[in-house]
Amino acid sequence: MLMNFSFHKALRARLRRGVPLGLLALAAAALLGGCGRAASSEAASAAPEAAPPIVQNGQLHFPPGHPQLALLGVATAQPSQNIALDLPARLVWNEERTERIYPAFAGRVAAMRADLGQTVKAGTVLALLASPDFGQAQADAAKARAQESVALKALQRQRELFAAGIVARKDLEQAQADAVSAQAESARAVARTRLYGGDARVDQQLAIKSDIAGVVVERNLNPGQELRPDQSGPGTPALFVVTDPSVLWLQIDAHEADLAALQPGSRFSLTVNAYPGERFTGQVMALADAIDPTTRTIKVRGVVPNPDRRLKAEMLATVHLTQKSPGGVVVPAQAVTLRGNAHVVFVQREPGVFEPRTVTVGNEGQSQVVITAGLRAGEKVVSQNVLQLAQQYAMGIEDAGVKKEAQ
Known part of the structure; x- marks a missing residue:
């Protein structure tokens, strides 16, 4: 009612000012149309809702x-019927064909001889380390060899003197014991240096070598870097990781009910996001002896051939296999x-x-x-x-x- 009164009042004012009636008619129609839409909206919102269950x-x-x-x-x-199982898994390096190299002595990196992706043979030098500690081990080996030589010559003289009746038997036996001790110490010192690639020289140059043939897949070493033996161990990155990527391991997270299909020797297929629609094959090798109490899963290890090296370590995969119906x-x-x-x-x-x-x-x-x-x-x-x-x-x-x- 108030709206109609205001509208008529405005209409009379427009007429007094000489506004054309056509424009006033259009304004009235727009106003009434808006009121009609508002009324329709209110009616729709007032529609009854469906009864709840x-x-x-x-x-x-x-x-x-x-x-x-x-x-x-x-x-x-x-x-x-037969159940299709899809299990999450992760590709990792084959630890039976992987070597992680840590520093045996403190020192400074003098030269780099290998880089990521490089194929190496057993015995290939990956880096050279200038190490006073290794030089001390080389010097100990040299001293031990000299003492061995002296002890052997003393033993020879004691034998000659004993044969001439000049010295007593106990002097000969003491010389024999000294010679045996010197030989043992020399063998120990020389074996220690040879274990890390040393020879008869005392040059303080420690060669960091690969003991297996493979590919350098990780390098955490730079020229001039200082190294210490306490930088090795769990949680510490290795200086180099050398592995054979032609065969990878697969870590599978399985439930207790899946174990019947995951016995050693069982074959499976797997897919990865990098190659959609393509399947690779593998074989179960071993199962863990305990179940994770948090996730209630058991770790299963499989082996996956990778001759063309298309699969990469740490790829996430899905294992597909079939289990007989229970x-x-x-x-x-x-x-x-x-x-x-x-x-x-x-x-x-x-x-x-x-x-x-x-x-x-x-x-x-x-x-x-x-x-x-x-x-x-x-x-x-x-x-x-x-x-x-x-x-x-x-x-x-x-x-x-x-x-x-x-x-």
Whole structure:
């Protein structure tokens, strides 16, 4: 009413100022049209909402035509046959063909002889280290060899004097003991230097060598860098990592129910994101003797041939294999939820009526779950928006309890 009064007042004012009636008619039509749209919007918002589902006899009932029913995908439980398992895995270096090189003596890097990606043979020098500590070991070896020589000459003289009857037997025996001791010390000192590539010279040059043939896949060394023996050990990067990348290891995270298909000698295929649609083959080599208490998984090691070196260490992979059916039925993995420690599925008893049911899970895959008890083949289970349905069921149970207390 107030709007009409204001409009007529404005109309009279425009007429007094000589505004054309055509323009006034257009303004009136726009104003009335806007009011009509507002009224339609208010009427639409006042439309009644669909009635919520209710719980009766342990079942969740939706009213006919409820819009949420279109969002609940339903799948039919199928008899279990051979199960396709997809397990997460990670490619790593083959530790039986890998060497990690750490410093044996303190020193400074004098020269680099190898770099990443370089193919090396056993005995190839990777770097030269100027090491006073290694020079001390070389000097000890030289002293030990000189003392051995002196002890052997003294023994020879004692033998000649004993044969001439000039010295006593105990002097000869003492010379023999000194010679044996000097020989042992010389052998020890020389073996120590040879272990690290030293020879008869005292040059303080320690050659860092590879003991295996392979490829340099990691280098954590630069010219002039100072090194110490305490820089080696767990958590410390090696100076060089040399490996044979033609054969890789695969670390598989498996569940207890998957172990039957992952025995030593079992063959599998795997895929990686770098080569979509392409499959590689491998073989199970060993299983861990303990299950991780946090993830409830067990580590399985496989070996994967990699002759063309297309696969790389630390690639994430998916292992594909087949396990014999344990019986029961198969449903989509999205259909199974957890309620406490129990596995639950929602069975469609009839259109719009759903019943939660506790089931026993025999095998859990990424896309399918085998149920060994609690569900029959041919029954229909909700496979989409299951968590929302479970929440509505819990709310329905709570509302039913409140109403019962009110009565």
